[in-house]
Amino acid sequence: xxxxxxxxxxxxxxxxxxxxxxxxxxxxxxxxxxxxxxxxxxxxxxxxxxxxxxxxxxxxxxxxxxxxxxxxxxxxxxxxxxxxxxxxxxxxxxxxxxxxxxxxxxxxxxxxxxxxxxxxxxxxxxxxxxxxxxxxxxxxxxxxxxxxxxxxxxxxxxxxxxxxxxxxxxxxxxxxxxxxxx
Numbered sequence: 428x429x430x431x432x433x434x435x436x437x438x439x440x441x442x443x444x445x446x447x448x449x450x451x452x453x454x455x456x457x458x459x460x461x462x463x464x465x466x467x468x469x470x471x472x473x474x475x476x477x478x479x480x481x482x483x484x485x486x487x488x489x490x491x492x493x494x495x496x497x498x499x500x501x502x503x504x505x506x507x508x509x510x511x512x513x514x515x516x517x518x519x520x521x522x523x524x525x526x527x528x529x530x531x532x533x534x535x536x537x538x539x540x541x542x543x544x545x546x547x548x549x550x551x552x553x554x555x556x557x558x559x560x561x562x563x564x565x566x567x568x569x570x571x572x573x574x575x576x577x578x579x580x581x582x583x584x585x586x587x588x589x590x591x592x593x594x595x596x597x598x599x600x601x602x603x604x605x606x607x608x609x
Contacts, residue, residue: 429454429508429609430533432515432524434579435541436572437565438548438555439594440601444541445512448605454508459516462495463487482559484567486516486575493523500531509533516576521583537608538583541594541601545569 429452433441442458449456463481466474473495477487496514499505515521528534543551552565583589592604 429510430528430535431509431608432511432535432538432583433513433541434538434576434583435594436543436545436548436576437568438551439541439543440551440598441512441541443598444594444601444605445510447602448609449510451606452508452510452609454510455504456510456512457496457499457505457514459492459495459511459513462499463492484559484564484571486571489517489520489523492516492520496524497527500527500533505533511535515579518578518582521579535588537590538579538588539605539608540580540583540589540591542591543594547595 431448433445435441442456442460445456445458463474463477467478467481468474473491477491480487492514496511500509511524515524548569549562549565552560553562580589590608592601594601596604
């Protein structure tokens with residue numbers, strides 16, 4: 428049973444690689460970014476709350492994201508495995524996730540960190556052409572990532588669950604490295 432948590436800065440390739448690997452393993456790719464963007468597009472109450480944080484490059488508050496994840500991991504397709512992309516983003520969320528997974532009896536295999544240099548990340552994000560991907564917002568998102576998300580690497584290292592992968596390698600090589608984990 429494959430259950431992986433993908434870590435990495437914005438633009439590291441988490442979404443791309445998670446989709447490919449989830450397809451190969453026939454399990455859901457659960458992206459909080461996609462869930463949040465859909466909520467914003469549909470102007471749901473959660474989406475409207477999240478929009479102001481997302482527009483300024485800030486992280487959406489833990490409680491909003493935690494409520495989404497509890498609901499999503501309880502769905503039947505997630506019982507046979509999953510790849511999480513974009514959650515957890517903070518040590519607080521990681522501790523919550525550990526508790527939630529224990530409670531619903533869905534323990535994870537690894538937290539996979541996709542490592543990519545900042546200048547490559549900025550170029551990739553600018554190339555996506557999303558409205559919220561201006562260089563200033565991207566640099567702010569990377570700063571927020573370093574401050575709030577990077578401590579997750581230590582969190583998972585101390586649990587001996589961290590695997591680092593070179594996310595700057597050609598996509599097929601990254602996929603091959605990931606397939607070797609499962």
